[in-house]
Amino acid sequence: MGKKMRVDKLLSNVGVASRAELKKYCKQGLISVNGKVINNPGIQVDSENDEVMFNGEKIVYREFIYIMLNKPDGYISATFDKHDPIVLDLIDSSYLVFEPFPVGRLDKDTEGLLVLTNDGQLSHRVLSPKKHVPKTYYAKIQGKVTEEDILAFEKGVILDDGYETMPSQLKILKSDDISEIELTIHEGKFHQVKRMFESVDKKVVYLKRISMGKLKLDESLELGEYRELTEEEVKLIEER
Numbered sequence: 001m002g003k004k005m006r007v008d009k010l011l012s013n014v015g016v017a018s019r020a021e022l023k024k025y026c027k028q029g030l031i032s033v034n035g036k037v038i039n040n041p042g043i044q045v046d047s048e049n050d051e052v053m054f055n056g057e058k059i060v061y062r063e064f065i066y067i068m069l070n071k072p073d074g075y076i077s078a079t080f081d082k083h084d085p086i087v088l089d090l091i092d093s094s095y096l097v098f099e100p101f102p103v104g105r106l107d108k109d110t111e112g113l114l115v116l117t118n119d120g121q122l123s124h125r126v127l128s129p130k131k132h133v134p135k136t137y138y139a140k141i142q143g144k145v146t147e148e149d150i151l152a153f154e155k156g157v158i159l160d161d162g163y164e165t166m167p168s169q170l171k172i173l174k175s176d177d178i179s180e181i182e183l184t185i186h187e188g189k190f191h192q193v194k195r196m197f198e199s200v201d202k203k204v205v206y207l208k209r210i211s212m213g214k215l216k217l218d219e220s221l222e223l224g225e226y227r228e229l230t231e232e233e234v235k236l237i238e239e240r
Contacts, residue, residue: 002048003063007033008041010061015097016054030055064119065098066234067091068215071114072223077105087114090224103127103212103237104188112137112209113217115229115237126213126237132166132186133213134240137193138173140206145172145179149200153183157199163189165196178205214239 008022017025019041025031026041032053033045045052047061069087071077076084079101087102100116103123117123126133153170166186174180179202185192194204210217215236221227229237 002046002050002061004044005047006042007031007038007045007052010045010047010052011054011059013063013097014059014061015094016059025054064117064122065095065100066119066122066229067095067100067116067226068218068221068229068233069114069116069226070217070221070223071106071111073109073111076108077102077114084108087116091116091226106209107191107194107207110207110209111223112207113212113215114209115212115215116226122234122237127188129187131238132240133238134184134186134211135188135209136182136184136211138208138210139181139183139193139197139204141179141181141197141202142177142205143179143202144175144177145170145181145202146175149202152200153196157196159189159192159195159199165189165192168196182210213237 008019011017011022012019016022022031022041026039029037031038031041033043034051052059069090071087074085075087075090078086079088080086088096091100098118100118103115103117103126106112106114125131150170150172153168156165156167158164168186169184171182172179173182183193189195193207197204213236215233218227
């Protein structure tokens with residue numbers, strides 16, 4: 001059984017029209033439930049089992065949406081910002097009616113995997129400090145990254161504010177004047193990856209998140225592109 005709700009709420013939730021407009025459309029006979037035209041937009045329907053039609057089209061209701069975005073540099077992970085473009089500026093208005101928000105944040109200059117949803121409970125579980133959902137980043141580092149750094153990160157490093165990080169897994173892909181690495185962390189402190197490298201006297205010059213839980217960034221998505229997650233992928237976000 002689906003969720004019981006007013007038919008105008010169901011239709012406005014999926015972006016058909018505002019509730020005020022739906023009142024007018026109802027009078028025009030454009031809304032039917034289970035084959036019967038209705039004249040009261042306040043009647044209750046079952047969101048899964050009742051057939052709701054608007055202007056001859058069957059409406060499929062869903063409560064939650066889950067989007068994977070390959071976030072580009074220059075966008076703020078927020079639903080509002082006075083000065084900078086936000087990640088929601090990249091999303092089509094047909095999704096915006098669901099009022100999605102980013103699950104956690106990526107810094108303005110950080111690229112890569114960002115999940116947007118309107119499922120507050122999922123977001124809460126993923127971000128809960130108790131869950132320690134792992135996040136893996138690819139980064140370019142100014143300076144040679146060494147075995148010593150691997151050991152330091154494995155032990156936990158002290159950040160500039162005295163916070164000691166949890167053990168993290170550092171993989172060196174290339175050690176050079178500009179090194180390339182992958183780093184998996186299990187918490188989400190502000191600017192954490194950058195500050196961890198600062199603690200070993202190195203500087204992050206490029207940062208991209210490539211996974212969250214067991215969900216990996218779809219590499220076929222260009223920067224700024226997005227797609228909906230499959231049901232299986234939604235479960236992967238929380239897996240360790």
